[in-house]
Amino acid sequence: MIETAEAPSSRMIEGAAPPAAPSDVTKRVRRGVGRHPRGLPGSALSLGWVALVVVVVLVPLGYLVSLSLMTQGQISAGLLFPSDPAWQNWGNAWNSAIPRGITNSLIAAFLGSLLTLALAVPGAWTIVRHRTGGSALSGLILSPWLLPPVVAIIPLLTLLRMLGLINTLPGLTLVYALMNVPVAIWLLDGFIRRIPVEIEEAARLDGAGELQLLRRVVVPVLGPALIAVGVIVVILNYNEFLFATFLTQSEGSQTVPVVLAGMLSERVQDFGRIAASSLLAIIPIFTIAVLLQRHLVEGLTTGAVK
């Protein structure tokens, strides 16, 4: 019965699921209908399109890997795959400013993200649950995100200069921490709304104060959401270029996108070495994203569209 019910053709389902069918069977039937509309024409077209998309996503990345193993001569000769892998590109990339840039990027990205969460969680919860600040606050909160960040760069540069934090990693970390609070609040909003109010009400009846409620109830319940939003913010920070290029001009504090952009402005460009350096820079963030991909997808889909 269940097997017939899961068959895709709608006529079979009609026969298999009489109105009086037990509820769990009907549920299965329904899932079968809603999730797999394979009876639709053009499934081959869909598969073909998906395959094409996979190629379009992977070819540029594969090309970068291929480039990273070629000498300039091989590239200019129009080869697509290295005839004899030029591993020295990777050695050169490793012995450049790239590893230090990666370390700087990771520090600024992670510390910035933790600070962002610490600032954003209490605000997001209070705005969603108690509407403190009213519609003005919840409406304005995303406004800094709407305009290109270049808009805020000169005011922030001036501010950091006054604080003596220019050209330092702590200065950049602080900017990242503040910069992503609006996005974090916006992403957390969808998660907080999904917490059953009853949990909070129960804790309140048990005599928990607001601070305890936040620390002992809201934050633990939000756990996965915090990972999801945290990892999105880490990626945004790691990839950020504009602020990094102005706030970290000294060599020791440069983040990896700044180092890479610097390589591009060298007089003689070595495609192979730049490609290997780019891949080195991608590896840490890819690893984080793949390990936490479930959280990442959850954060993007729950947070961005509610």
Add this chain to the structure above:
Amino acid sequence: MSTDQRERTRIPPAAASPPQPEASPDAAPTSRRRRTERFHHRLFVTPSVLVLLVLALYPLLFIAAAALSRSSLGQPFQEFTGLQNLRAAAGDPAVQDSMLLGTSYGLGVAAVSTVLGTATAVALWRSVSSGAVLRTLLLLPMIVPPVIVGILFSFIFSPSGGLIDTLLRQFTSFSGSFAVLSDPSWAIIGVAVADVWEWTPLVVLLVFTALLGQDPEILEAAQLDGAQPVQQFLHVTLPTIAGTVAAAFLIRLILAFKVFDLVYVMTSGGPGSSTQVPAYLIWRAALQNFDVGMAAAITLVLAVVVTLVTLPIFYLTKRLRDD
């Protein structure tokens, strides 16, 4: 939205009125408790408000003041010049061209991303059940730092040994050189291709999730009523995802308006000024010409343009989502 409203309105009574028996003796402590609660709420939103002050109000005031004065990078606010900067910015053909370029780039890139992304999401939904592997794969372009995406596509478009050049030479009789990024009319397309590659997966992900989340009962009802697959898609599936598609378009538009890294790495605004998008123009005015007053004035013009372009789409999105 409506369920949230209900949830929210349910909180105050529950928090305000404790169980009946203790109600009258506890009247004073309750109001004190409410006061401390309110104090805590204010405390909790303080960081957010401070962030808004630092990231929105302070830059806004700074930019307004800079736009009304002669300001260099080292010495802002030298003397009050009134509307001189603003008039110069709004009347400058370079600024007008840049705004036009930014707007058409934003709308174009957002439209292409949304169409391709929605098509991919629907194809994915019809050909796989959960798409976990493919979803991970789709995350990759979004995770690559934009600077590296720019580098990557510069290589792909490079006339000397780039991917496209090489493929053209190997599979066609083409023998000239096709330098996408140094051609005034093709360069912006090259940047757009990189942008679409990077951010279309976000649209796919959002729309795909909306497709998985549609109510199976409605689809089933439509099937029982004898709706044809195409009708089902047009009358059941499409309306349920319309709000998400519109929201994805809006997000994509805002991201495209902000494009800077790709232009910086791929074309530096050139050739000529053919890829000088607003963010790049402001950056140049402020940090290459050190004319902060002019940069601030261009910023204000941009703010007006962005608002005018996004507001109608914002309201359209809202209406679609509330239905």
